[in-house]
Amino acid sequence: MDEKQLICTCGHVNPPGTQLCQNCGRLINDDYDKKKTTDVMRYDGSAVRSKTRNKTLIDKIWIFFSSVKTGVTLLVLTVIGAAMGSLLPQRYFIPANVDPETFYQEKYGSIGYLYYKLGFDNLYTSWWFLILLALVAFSIIAASIDRGVPLFKSLRNQTVKKHPTFLKRQRLTLTDSHTLPLEDVKVELEKKRYKVKIEGNSLLAEKGRISRYGPYINHAGLIILLAGSMLRFIPAFYYDGSIALKEGDTKSVPGTEKQYYIRHDKFIFEQYDQTAHSNTESKKADAAQNMIAKNYETKLTLYKNNNDKIPGAEPKLSEIDKGSIRVNHPFKFDHFELYQNSFDQSQLKEMIFKVVDNATGKETGKQFTVNLDQPDTSYTIAKNLKVNLRNYAPDFDKVEANGTLATKSPNTVNPAFVFEVAEDDKKAEYSLLKIRSSQDITEGNNYSIKFVGATNHVLTFLTVKKDLTLPILFIGFSIFLFGLFIGSYINHRRIWINQEDGMKLAAHTNKNYFGLKKEINSMLDTYHLPEVKDKNDESEAQS
Numbered sequence: 001m002d003e004k005q006l007i008c009t010c011g012h013v014n015p016p017g018t019q020l021c022q023n024c025g026r027l028i029n030d031d032y033d034k035k036k037t038t039d040v041m042r043y044d045g046s047a048v049r050s051k052t053r054n055k056t057l058i059d060k061i062w063i064f065f066s067s068v069k070t071g072v073t074l075l076v077l078t079v080i081g082a083a084m085g086s087l088l089p090q091r092y093f094i095p096a097n098v099d100p101e102t103f104y105q106e107k108y109g110s111i112g113y114l115y116y117k118l119g120f121d122n123l124y125t126s127w128w129f130l131i132l133l134a135l136v137a138f139s140i141i142a143a144s145i146d147r148g149v150p151l152f153k154s155l156r157n158q159t160v161k162k163h164p165t166f167l168k169r170q171r172l173t174l175t176d177s178h179t180l181p182l183e184d185v186k187v188e189l190e191k192k193r194y195k196v197k198i199e200g201n202s203l204l205a206e207k208g209r210i211s212r213y214g215p216y217i218n219h220a221g222l223i224i225l226l227a228g229s230m231l232r233f234i235p236a237f238y239y240d241g242s243i244a245l246k247e248g249d250t251k252s253v254p255g256t257e258k259q260y261y262i263r264h265d266k267f268i269f270e271q272y273d274q275t276a277h278s279n280t281e282s283k284k285a286d287a288a289q290n291m292i293a294k295n296y297e298t299k300l301t302l303y304k305n306n307n308d309k310i311p312g313a314e315p316k317l318s319e320i321d322k323g324s325i326r327v328n329h330p331f332k333f334d335h336f337e338l339y340q341n342s343f344d345q346s347q348l349k350e351m352i353f354k355v356v357d358n359a360t361g362k363e364t365g366k367q368f369t370v371n372l373d374q375p376d377t378s379y380t381i382a383k384n385l386k387v388n389l390r391n392y393a394p395d396f397d398k399v400e401a402n403g404t405l406a407t408k409s410p411n412t413v414n415p416a417f418v419f420e421v422a423e424d425d426k427k428a429e430y431s432l433l434k435i436r437s438s439q440d441i442t443e444g445n446n447y448s449i450k451f452v453g454a455t456n457h458v459l460t461f462l463t464v465k466k467d468l469t470l471p472i473l474f475i476g477f478s479i480f481l482f483g484l485f486i487g488s489y490i491n492h493r494r495i496w497i498n499q500e501d502g503m504k505l506a507a508h509t510n511k512n513y514f515g516l517k518k519e520i521n522s523m524l525d526t527y528h529l530p531e532v533k534d535k536n537d538e539s540e541a542q543s
């Protein structure tokens with residue numbers, strides 16, 4: 001392709017690929033189809049990079065990304081990708097206390113497993129979705145620069161005086177032997193909110209130029225929207241995590257860099273009456289399944305850590321707020337929101353035991369309570385009777401060769417104890433206690449330790465959210481709508497008049513020729529001139 005600059009007969013030097021001389025409006029690209037008047041006016045005849053340069057690899061990449069076809073394809077792929085993410089619930093919607101791999105497989109079978117393995121469970125934060133968004137953004141930017149910059153330049157630099165061939169090529173034209181008083185016409189058109197320039201015998205009236213930038217404003221809005229959604233990957237703008245807290249525990253809130261701590265004060269669990277008529281599932285065999293939650297609520301206290309700036313320092317907490325979290329009623333502080341996710345009551349908190357005299361079968365002394373998280377080593381039952389805790393496993397696995405108890409986890413779900421009953425002047429008695437079983441270790445024991453009762457921990461699972469991208473998304477969307485509005489409801493209208501040899505008038509608009517005709521005709525009428533000619537009307541009349 002010819003990359004030489006185009007010199008017009010008027011002497012103006014135009015950049016390669018220009019179709020209409022930027023100075024006089026003559027058609028200077030001979031291989032251009034002269035009948036496509038609307039197309040040649042699209043970017044005001046100026047050179048579009050993707051149409052004029054295709055030599056280097058960069059040119060080819062530019063052509064690829066600036067093409068509307070590429071942009072639309074990428075957008076369609078993004079929409080399909082985003083739709084995939086709504087097929088099954090995303091990771092942050094599943095309960096926080098389950099393993100996602102097993103959750104997806106058990107609930108949705110092999111499709112669920114595949115869904116998890118392909119990373120669709122965290123689709124909107126997956127690398128391939130990010131890349132897709134970036135490509136869409138790049139395509140929008142390339143397309144906008146490719147067409148927008150030449151359009152902007154040619155509209156900004158447009159001249160008042162155009163060559164008669166330029167005027168002749170427009171859709172609306174009028175030639176007459178009578179000339180118009182240009183200064184009066186200027187006043188007349190300014191009443192219709194045109195900006196009017198006069199140079200010698202030529203006049204240019206223009207309004208609604210911003211309409212031409214509608215699509216580009218629109219694109220800018222889209223870019224801000226995309227940038228906003230990509231900011232979600234930066235923790236300062238967006239955080240989505242979870243926290244598990246036992247009743248009574250205080251922990252730092254994840255995502256706050258130890259700036260805030262919360263204490264789980266109390267958990268409230270209310271359920272509907274199992275036999276109530278409203279409970280349609282009351283006939284389930286498993287009684288636990290009959291519990292239908294009416295309300296579950298976490299009462300909490302919020303603290304600020306005054307030592308958060310000193311690394312490794314002990315937290316220095318001061319209470320700043322108290323609140324409660326119910327499903328769909330989050331607790332809010334400093335751009336963070338805490339949502340009730342789920343709860344767990346399977347961990348034991350305390351177990352209560354009694355000592356029974358084997359000879360009489362009666363209880364001896366006081367009952368004792370073992371705190372399963374921090375058990376005491378010795379419990380006084382009576383004046384000369386003690387129970388010592390010799391060994392303990394919170395989640396019993398097996399008895400090791402050396403007699404100690406092995407634990408599967410630190411969770412207090414299946415505790416086991418080796419108790420020593422020590423009475424003054426008598427030999428110590430040992431027994432192993434597990435849930436629903438007890439066995440004597442020493443023979444001929446005088447005492448048995450029996451389980452009385454237990455209390456459970458209530459763990460609350462909270463979702464921690466922060467989203468500072470919402471205002472950015474809102475601004476992006478508003479700009480997008482604004483671009484759409486000015487592109488749709490404002491028309492870019494231009495009227496040229498050249499009176500060097502009689503009166504030649506031509507007009508162009510990007511949409512609504514009917515409205516433009518009405519405006520011109522009402523102006524022409526005041527000077528008793530005939531109506532403007534529309535080439536489209538002529539072609540309709542001919543056919």
Ligand SMILES: [Zn+2]
Nearest residue numbers: 008010021024
């Ligand atoms: Zn020229």
